[in-house]
Amino acid sequence: MNTRELKLVNGCPKWCTEDHTAQAGEDRGYHTGTVRELRLPDGRLALEASLVLESDAPAPQLVVSGSLGSFIDDVQVLGSDAAHAFAADVQRFASHVTRMTETVRAAEAQVPKPKKHNPGQRTxxxxxxxxxxxxxxxxxxxxxxxxxxxxxxxxxxxxxxxxxxxxxxxxxxxxxxxxxxxxxxxxxxxxxxxxxxxxxxxxxxxxxxxx
The missing domain is CATH 3.40.1800.10 (His-Me finger endonucleases)
Structure with a gap:
């Protein structure tokens, strides 16, 4: 299991790991979190997951990239040790995705809901x-x-x-x-x-x- 840690900047969401000091001014409203990776036993990348907040978005989104085809197109025979290590990696990746999902839900819950406008109501x-x-x-x-x-x-x-x-x-x-x-x-x-x-x-x- 590998992670890419970036610099945390004050004023950003607590999960933000972008180095905004090195970004152009128009890109500083963009935030992303630590990238979590799931790799196959031979080292190939299977999935990546991170939180991303666009400047015009009210809440972050969970971004998952990679190819699930790796699990379908390739057949690998694993011994007990390799299988146990890979299962642990899958569990860790799943737990990271779960925490990211909780962060998204918490952020969405804090977004003010628009007031319902009833055209039939008058003051x-x-x-x-x-x-x-x-x-x-x-x-x-x-x-x-x-x-x-x-x-x-x-x-x-x-x-x-x-x-x-x-x-x-x-x-x-x-x-x-x-x-x-x-x-x-x-x-x-x-x-x-x-x-x-x-x-x-x-x-x-x-x-x-x-x-």
């Missing part, structure tokens, strides 16, 4: 602005019963096409409504919208509509 201020816009667009009155609002605070905003049918919070699908009309309408389509959808369905599928 309170956004809803206040939307309420003002709808009042200017449709007038300060309930869209359904036409009752005028003395003030907009507390006036509900209704999804004209229910969210169960079209999950859209754009003003094109929003209207002002008094609470009683909003509750009465609930999660149902209005008669006018239902008629439009039925007419569209007949136009798109005339044979099915006739049946």
């Amino acid at each position: 309170r201020s956004a809803w206040r602005e939307t309420r003002l816009y709808l009042a200017e667009r449709d007038g300060r009155r309930c869209f359904y019963c036409r009752t005028e609002f003395d003030r907009l605070k507390g006036v509900s905003i209704d999804h004209y096409v229910p969210k169960s049918v079209w999950r859209c919070n754009l003003p094109a699908n929003l209207v002002l409504a008094c609470r009683s009309c909003n509750v009465r309408k609930g999660d149902r389509l209005t008669w006018s919208m239902a008629a439009v959808l039925l007419a569209w369905a007949r136009k798109e599928n005339p044979q099915k509509a006739a049946a």
